[in-house]
Amino acid sequence: MDAISRLKMLSAQTSFEPDGDSPLGPDRSRVPACIERRANDLYLSPAVMSGGGKILLLKSQLSSVCERDCHYCAFRAGRDFRRATFKPEEFAGVFMELYRRKAVDGLFVSSGIAGGGVRTQDKLLDTADILRRKLGYRGYLHLKIMPGAEKEQVYRAMQLADRVSVNLEAPNTARLAQLAPRKQFLEELIRPLRWVEEIRRSIPPIRAWKEHWPSSTTQFVAGGADESDVELLQTTQYLYGELRLKRTYFMAFSPVPDTPLENHEPTSGQRELRLYQASFLLRDYGFDLEEMPFEQDGNLPLAADPKLAWARANLAHSPIEINTADKRTLLRVPGIGLKGAEEILKIRRQHKLHDLGALRKIGIAADRAAPFVLLDGHQPAYQLGMM
Numbered sequence: 001m002d003a004i005s006r007l008k009m010l011s012a013q014t015s016f017e018p019d020g021d022s023p024l025g026p027d028r029s030r031v032p033a034c035i036e037r038r039a040n041d042l043y044l045s046p047a048v049m050s051g052g053g054k055i056l057l058l059k060s061q062l063s064s065v066c067e068r069d070c071h072y073c074a075f076r077a078g079r080d081f082r083r084a085t086f087k088p089e090e091f092a093g094v095f096m097e098l099y100r101r102k103a104v105d106g107l108f109v110s111s112g113i114a115g116g117g118v119r120t121q122d123k124l125l126d127t128a129d130i131l132r133r134k135l136g137y138r139g140y141l142h143l144k145i146m147p148g149a150e151k152e153q154v155y156r157a158m159q160l161a162d163r164v165s166v167n168l169e170a171p172n173t174a175r176l177a178q179l180a181p182r183k184q185f186l187e188e189l190i191r192p193l194r195w196v197e198e199i200r201r202s203i204p205p206i207r208a209w210k211e212h213w214p215s216s217t218t219q220f221v222a223g224g225a226d227e228s229d230v231e232l233l234q235t236t237q238y239l240y241g242e243l244r245l246k247r248t249y250f251m252a253f254s255p256v257p258d259t260p261l262e263n264h265e266p267t268s269g270q271r272e273l274r275l276y277q278a279s280f281l282l283r284d285y286g287f288d289l290e291e292m293p294f295e296q297d298g299n300l301p302l303a304a305d306p307k308l309a310w311a312r313a314n315l316a317h318s319p320i321e322i323n324t325a326d327k328r329t330l331l332r333v334p335g336i337g338l339k340g341a342e343e344i345l346k347i348r349r350q351h352k353l354h355d356l357g358a359l360r361k362i363g364i365a366a367d368r369a370a371p372f373v374l375l376d377g378h379q380p381a382y383q384l385g386m387m
């Protein structure tokens with residue numbers, strides 16, 4: 001098979017991997033819609049970066065051959081499908097050709113494991129090294145860290161990439177055993193993420209690519225191990241708080257034919273969305289895990305977003321005065337985001353806010369906020385349906 005045909009196959013098989021800073025949304029059917037086919041019929045995924053810019057990413061494996069047998073995975077050893085493999089220099093050359101032709105803006109590269117995690121990591125590092133040092137590639141590069149990679153390899157990855165990630169897949173050792181019995185949660189997956197943070201904290205970024213250490217992310221297969229949202233968000237809180245991950249991605253479990261979990265119930269896109277919303281409350285809005293509106297079974301309610309559910313329980317009878325509340329308190333109000341809270345503080349320095357129209361003007365979802373706020377001592381009129 002020629003190189004472009006292999007790349008087409010591998011990019012199609014990898015297109016589900018998340019990247020960038022905007023969630024995919026609740027409807028899984030939107031995923032194919034956000035994937036574009038461009039040059040040579042390759043699958044390319046638009047990704048929104050931290051600064052708000054959108055780039056077209058080629059997401060690919062170096063190889064879809066894998067010696068492991070994770071229960072949910074389409075690439076697991078022994079599963080019958082057409083596989084493809086690239087050598088590092090060959091992959092780097094094909095990608096660079098596409099990049100020079102402006103067919104792609106950035107690269108996400110991972111791999112199935114062949115010959116152990118260390119050997120596979122070396123191949124990914126060689127690919128990145130050829131791109132950066134030999135071919136002069138300066139664009140976005142997201143490098144996957146393989147289970148079992150060594151600290152020196154993690155450090156090298158961080159010197160070459162804009163982002164590194166380790167897929168945890170499950171929130172703890174017991175749940176991972178249900179999904180991927182041959183992966184070791186603490187030793188193979190959490191440890192490399194700890195090293196990333198250790199390196200960021202202890203080594204000056206002058207050693208990093210563009211003198212800036214890469215961000216780190218992870219991904220969970222939500223629902224595949226029958227874990228609860230509490231478990232997923234407990235680990236998420238640790239990852240954001242202690243290891244400063246930029247993002248935890250949640251991929252709703254979807255059964256793959258001819259795998260041990262092929263008859264397992266799929267996870268709804270709505271659950272995935274609620275997990276994203278809750279994770280942002282932990283990361284950006286000052287919420288603690290204990291404040292999440294979990295139900296008896298440890299899951300978030302699907303019917304309302306977690307911030308709204310929290311506000312109904314806590315603010316409905318004690319609304320927040322928009323003209324005096326501090327930023328942390330403003331962020332508790334549904335409809336007020338990070339930008340909106342900043343805008344309120346800015347305007348308040350000049351004059352009071354008297355009505356919902358003033359909130360709308362600065363981009364706040366005023367009808368959503370209305371049941372939970374006071375404006376200059378008065379509760380604004382709102383339609384009941386909004387609450």
Ligand code: SF4
Pocket residue numbers: 066067068069070073074075076077111112113180
């Ligand atoms: S190691 Fe990765 S590619 Fe291999 S079976 Fe597990 S999840 Fe799939």
